[in-house]
Amino acid sequence: MSELSKQLTFILELDRLKAVYRQSLVKTDNNRQENSAEHSWHIAMLAQTLGQYADEPVNISRVTHMLLLHDIVEIDAGDTFAFAQQQDLDAQEKKELDAANRIFGLLPQAQYQETLNLWLEFEAAKTVDARFAKAMDCILPLLQNMNNEGGSWAIHKVKKSQVINRNRHLNGLAPTLWTFVCEQIAIAVANGWLIDD
């Protein structure tokens, strides 16, 4: 199979991410569930828009690429709610690694390795780029829920401490955004959208 054939097979496979539905709701489309493809677009736009708030040097092009591909593994592994039980989150990790190898493995060898490495960097959340990317992936559901009377938080009875822990990448990395997130969490608790625990 030619390089181009492999690449186009990968691209057609990506279509399936449009059929992976998340817990987040699309308020502007009758509160239907959001799919992971449109979510990936939205957080890539978020990174392009909020790059200035990183206190350490962030490469927004790399962050954008990470965000575009971060959920592709869900084609095989499905979406797990961010606030699921720890055992479910652990099981998800193995499924996602297998998925990364299968799906990125559709690409030519060098591109496969490069894409896999970028995804692994995102998952590990150690580098500045990956931490900023993770932060974008956490801020957007917060914005969506705050704009939708608690959205998926309210439905799933999520706790304040869970949301704070999930947004921890912002602390130290983007102080303005961290302050904003903390303010929003306080409002959500006051409104009864998050459990005060």
Add this chain to the structure above:
Amino acid sequence: MSELSKQLTFILELDRLKAVYRQSLVKTDNNRQENSAEHSWHIAMLAQTLGQYADEPVNISRVTHMLLLHDIVEIDAGDTFAFAQQQDLDAQEKKELDAANRIFGLLPQAQYQETLNLWLEFEAAKTVDARFAKAMDCILPLLQNMNNEGGSWAIHKVKKSQVINRNRHLNGLAPTLWTFVCEQIAIAVANGWLIDD
């Protein structure tokens, strides 16, 4: 309003692109109509994957940014089928410019200007980056239709000459992709998915 408030207002407004439905079908999700947000994600991934085929130096980060924002104007202007009547396409142009000013105008001044300029560059399709971005926006529906028994081409009785004209940006810019597209068009005509005209 603070810079951050403006930026977050813009981000929340973007949610509405998930409710703009196109003529393309999502084969892997029961052939429902595709929305412009998930389409934008998919072509951004296409650009990241096919950058090597550009014969002139292309900045894939700029191309990706263009592709992420190229359809945002549809929030106000709606989607017009690529092969609509010329008078409808002309009317769309004015609506899209108004939309660009309103929606990108939600951003702080400098970011508004930068985003508007990038969108105008895409629309003008004169620079190498914009031509490559346009090419990505044309190849993906072709792939989707070829993988779906003609998809939206077959439904709307599209002509071969229309698809060739739409993909003309590839000619000279990315010869390998141009050859591939011409081959696919020939197959589509042979299968009766495109009208031989």
